[in-house]
Amino acid sequence: MDEKRALLQKIPQVDLLLRREAVREACESFGHTAVRKAVRQVLDSLRAGLLAGEVREIPSMEALEKQTVEALKKARESGLRRVINATGVALHTNLGRAPLAEKALKALEAAAGYLNLEYDLPSGERGSRGTFVEPLLCALCGSEAALVVNNNAAALLLALSTFSKGKEIVVSRGELVEIGDGFRIPDIMAESGGTLCEVGSTNKTRLSDYENAINEQTGMLLKVHTSNYRVIGFSASVQVRELAALGAKHNLPVLADLGSGAVLEASEYPFSGEPTVPQTLRDGADLVCFSGDKLLGGPQAGILLGKKELIARMKRHPLARALRIDKLSLAALEATLRLYENPKRAKEEIPVLASLSAVSESLRRQAQALCREIVESGADCGTRVVPQQRPVGGGAAPGQLLDGFAVAVCPHRCAVEQLEALLRNANPPVIARIFDGELLFDPATISESDFEAVAAALAKSLG
């Protein structure tokens, strides 16, 4: 006990450690407040270690100094940072959904400074934020008009607030979607000031259900794409085409929330049944909305397309200003949309589309190349190339899996769960999925330039 007390008394003063050269230098880049906090933490943990009997001597000042600087560096690393997505899920919501195309990155850089955001260069007069993206979207999807806001939830909120505040919004019970992280479409609808008028049942909704619900209070007919689940078996839902005819008959706007937003024709995608934006507009929807960072493969954004007079009304709504898109996202979106002017180029240069359309044979070759890289790194594990099926993710093509190949890694001297955690904390972190006692690395979402980093992280984690 006395020995412990004697040791506790020998813990150096905060100020003493703060005066050490490396710690003083750290103040330059980390700031005094953070450095003082780090010093306190190092000394507190030393005290706790001594009290618990886990530490039996006071480390040297050099060691404490080093610990402090390392803690500061580690804290900085815990901010937002690049990770390697080895899951094969192209639209991984927790990993930032769509990675941007090279051209979008360049546009971001250019937009970081001053730019002609709302300034018409030829006339020198005030311009509009949507000048460049709106015509691109209209041409791409065959729309009369367009409006871009912060994200798709904002697009939905703006549309509902504009057309059904104090009115009823008719929607099928089969389409009351929870998007993720506890956010639900019905709650967003309630925020718009409209009243939800649910029709049909979970599995079956007919046109007559909508028709019977229409009254003087009705403000809008809404169709929500069930983006992250499917109702299969004994089920029926009403197609946009029928709903549009019903809306036209009763002079009510029909909005289709498509969520994922496939803007190419359906045949360009390696899955089926995902409603495309151009087709939904051709089917007569008055308005459609979707995200910029799902199948479109761009930055976070909410895109509204459809009838000119409806879009114009939304543009004038006060919420439009509160929900507007920022300049960086707008620049990245414009660059992404320009790639779509040539669908072939879009599929090569937009990472999400490239990942989704990668064919099995090329994925097999990439998996073999990654496998070789891992073997050559000397990582202490078993490796083999296995067939692998991957979901699209991000609320697109639910229930459908794309064929490919992955490298399956089996560590020799630790549990696979332990390896998974070590890789998550590597630099850069590698996010991989455990399946059947092996860790899978899917080249569909790993760029070839990262193969070496994946192998190095594995070798280091297993070293």
Ligand SMILES: *Cc1c(COP(=O)(O)O)cnc(C)c1O
């Ligand atoms: C993803 C999704 C949303 C939300 O879009 P955000 O861009 O994330 O705001 C809304 N509706 C549907 C149907 C979706 O799939």
